[in-house]
Amino acid sequence: MLLLLPLLPALGLAAPQLGTSPWGPEVAATMLRFGCHQLVIDRIDPLVNPGSLPSPHLHQIVGGNAFDTSMPYNVDISSLANCTTCSYSEDLSNYWTANLYFRARNGSYKRVPQIPNRLPLFGDDITTKTEGGFVVYYVSGGIGDVTAFKPGFRMLVGDAGRRESLGLRNQTCFRCYTGPDFEGDNLAPCYDDAVDTEELPGKMCWGIRSNILFPTCWDGKNLDSPDHKSHVAYPVTGPHTFTALGTGGQCPESHPVRIPQLMLEIIWDTSLFNDPDEWPEDASQPFALSTGDTTGYGQHGDYVFGWKGDSLQRAMDGVCFGAKCHVLHTQSLEEGKRCSVPSRVGEEVDGWRDVLPGNPDVWKKK
Numbered sequence: 518m519l520l521l522l523p524l525l526p527a528l529g530l531a532a533p534q535l536g537t538s539p540w541g542p543e544v545a546a547t548m549l550r551f552g553c554h555q556l557v558i559d560r561i562d563p564l565v566n567p568g569s570l571p572s573p574h575l576h577q578i579v580g581g582n583a584f585d586t587s588m589p590y591n592v593d594i595s596s597l598a599n600c601t602t603c604s605y606s607e608d609l610s611n612y613w614t615a616n617l618y619f620r621a622r623n624g625s626y627k628r629v630p631q632i633p634n635r636l637p638l639f640g641d642d643i644t645t646k647t648e649g650g651f652v653v654y655y656v657s658g659g660i661g662d663v664t665a666f667k668p669g670f671r672m673l674v675g676d677a678g679r680r681e682s683l684g685l686r687n688q689t690c691f692r693c694y695t696g697p698d699f700e701g702d703n704l705a706p707c708y709d710d711a712v713d714t715e716e717l718p719g720k721m722c723w724g725i726r727s728n729i730l731f732p733t734c735w736d737g738k739n740l741d742s743p744d745h746k747s748h749v750a751y752p753v754t755g756p757h758t759f760t761a762l763g764t765g766g767q768c769p770e771s772h773p774v775r776i777p778q779l780m781l782e783i784i785w786d787t788s789l790f791n792d793p794d795e796w797p798e799d800a801s802q803p804f805a806l807s808t809g810d811t812t813g814y815g816q817h818g819d820y821v822f823g824w825k826g827d828s829l830q831r832a833m834d835g836v837c838f839g840a841k842c843h844v845l846h847t848q849s850l851e852e853g854k855r856c857s858v859p860s861r862v863g864e865e866v867d868g869w870r871d872v873l874p875g876n877p878d879v880w881k882k883k
C-alpha cells in the first residue's frame with residue numbers, strides 16, 4: 518500500500534494524507550477520542566420510545582441538535598442538525614445513556630454530575646474541559662479495516678430493564694477510581710478482572726467510570742432492527758475488549774461487515790457523595806441509574822449516526838488519533854457549548870428529589 522503512494526499523483530489521484538500514529542508507523546490505525554458537552558438532559562428516547570413525551574426514564578444526550586422525541590430513520594441526520602456539542606464539527610450524531618443518582622439515607626435523590634476526562638491526549642484540550650457530557654471513541658484496526666455507518670444507521674447496547682448479571686462485562690462495565698488523579702485509569706476498559714465490574718462498584722470511589730462498547734459487526738443491509746440490536750453483532754470471539762487497537766475478532770457470517778468500534782466513556786463525580794453518614798447502614802451502595810437500577814446491569818447506550826458525508830470513513834482510513842484529525846475539523850470549546858436543544862419535557866432533574874424523574878420502579882436491592 519505505502520509503496521503505491523508515489524504513483525498516485527501520476528494517476529491524477531490525490532495521495533491520501535495520513536496522520537501520525539503515536540504508536541509508531543507500523544500502527545496505521547485510527548482512534549478518534551473526543552469530548553462532547555451535554556446537549557440536554559431529558560426524559561425522551563427517540564430510539565426505544567419514539568414519540569413518547571415523556572419516555573419512562575431520564576437520559577443524558579450529547580451530539581447534534583437534530584435530537585428530538587422521534588428521529589426519522591430513513592433520513593440523513595446530518596442534513597437536519599446545524600451544530601454539535603462534540604469536538605468534531607462533522608459529527609452531528611446523537612449518543613445517549615442513563616444518568617446516575619445518589620440516594621441519601623433519608624431517601625432523597627440527587628443527580629451525580631459528570632467530570633471531563635483527564636488526559637489532553639495528543640494535544641486535545643477540549644476533552645478535558647467539557648461540561649457534563651462524555652467522551653466518544655471510534656476505533657479501526659487499520660486503513661480499510663472498517664466500513665463507516667450509513668446515513669440512517671442506529672443501534673443500542675444493553676437493556677435498561679436488566680437487573681442480573683449475564684456475563685456481559687465486555688459490553689458495559691464500571692470502574693472505581695480510587696483517587697483524585699483518576700487512579701486506576703491506566704488499563705483498557707472492561708478488561709481487567711481486578712478493577713472492572715459489570716455491576717456498580719459497591720464501594721466508595723473518587724469517581725465512577727462507565728464504558729459502553731458497541732458491536733463491531735454489521736449485517737451490511739439493515740440500518741436498524743426492531744430491537745435496535747439484531748442488525749449488528751459482536752465478533753464470534755466475544756465482545757472486543759479494547760486491549761489493542763482495532764475492531765478485534767472475526768465477524769459472524771450473518772454479520773460480515775466490520776464497522777468502527779464505537780465506545781462511550783462517562784465519568785461521574787461520586788466524590789461529592791462520600792459522606793459515610795449518608796450511605797446505607799446495611800453496607801449496600803447508594804447509587805442508582807436513572808432507570809431505578811441499583812445494580813448497574815441495566816446500563817445501556819444509544820446511537821443515531823449523523824456524520825456529514827463520508828467524513829467518518831475518511832477519518833477511519835486517515836490514521837487519526839484523539840480529537841484532532843487532518844481530514845476533520847475540530848471546533849472550539851465555546852462553539853460546542855453554544856449548541857443545545859431545549860428540554861422537551863421540561864422537568865426539574867437536579868436538586869434533592871423525593872423520587873427519580875418519571876418515578877421508575879425503584880430501589881430494588883441487589
Ligand SMILES: *[C@@H]1O[C@H](CO)[C@@H](O)[C@H](O)[C@H]1NC(C)=O
Pocket residue numbers: 582583597598599
Ligand atoms: C437548522 O437550520 C435551518 C435553516 O436555518 C432551520 O430550518 C432548521 O430548523 C435548523 N435545524 C435545527 C435542528 O435547529
Ligand SMILES: *[C@@H]1O[C@H](CO)[C@@H](O)[C@H](O)[C@H]1NC(C)=O
Pocket residue numbers: 621622623624625795869
Ligand atoms: C435528605 O438528605 C440530604 C442530604 O443530607 C439533604 O440535603 C436533604 O435536604 C434531605 N431531604 C429531605 C427531604 O429532608
Ligand SMILES: *[C@@H]1O[C@H](CO)[C@@H](O)[C@H](O)[C@H]1NC(C)=O
Pocket residue numbers: 684685686687754755756758
Ligand atoms: C471478555 O471477552 C473475552 C474474549 O471473548 C472473554 O474471554 C472474557 O471472558 C470476557 N469477559 C467478560 C467479563 O465477559
